[in-house]
Amino acid sequence: SVRIKAGHPEVGKNGSRLPEAESCHEAEWVEQDEPGVYITLTALPGGARDLKRVRFSRKRFSETQAEQWWQENRTRVYQHYNVRMVEKSASSIDNEIASR
Numbered sequence: 001s002v003r004i005k006a007g008h009p010e011v012g013k014n015g016s017r018l019p020e021a022e023s024c025h026e027a028e029w030v031e032q033d034e035p036g037v038y039i040t041l042t043a044l045p046g047g048a049r050d051l052k053r054v055r056f057s058r059k060r061f062s063e064t065q066a067e068q069w070w071q072e073n074r075t076r077v078y079q080h081y082n083v084r085m086v087e088k089s090a091s092s093i094d095n096e097i098a099s100r
Contacts, residue, residue: 028052033077036060037069041081051083 027043036057042050054077056066078085 031081033073033080039077039081041083049081049083051078051081 029041031039031041033039036059038053038055038057039051040053040055042052044050054070056069061069075085077083
């Protein structure tokens with residue numbers, strides 16, 4: 001399911017992290033996969049990565065469009081960010097629509 005999240009963006013317009021995000025979560029970072037799609041990754045022991053969150057801009061995606069995008073791009077996202085593909089329910093992925 002998709003959760004609505006309001007608040008301050010964690011990434012700047014150029015896709016880089018903002019200082020507050022770095023100080024709060026040093027082993028966590030946000031990458032912009034494409035305009036309006038923000039991937040939060042975490043570093044695991046041993047150098048592995050885990051996908052923590054996928055957020056979608058409300059300006060670019062409705063809830064239905066966000067869910068469809070994730071269905072179509074999930075495998076590519078896991079491969080692109082070198083994250084081990086695991087079977088998780090939609091709610092555990094924590095898809096969010098960010099207010100941007």
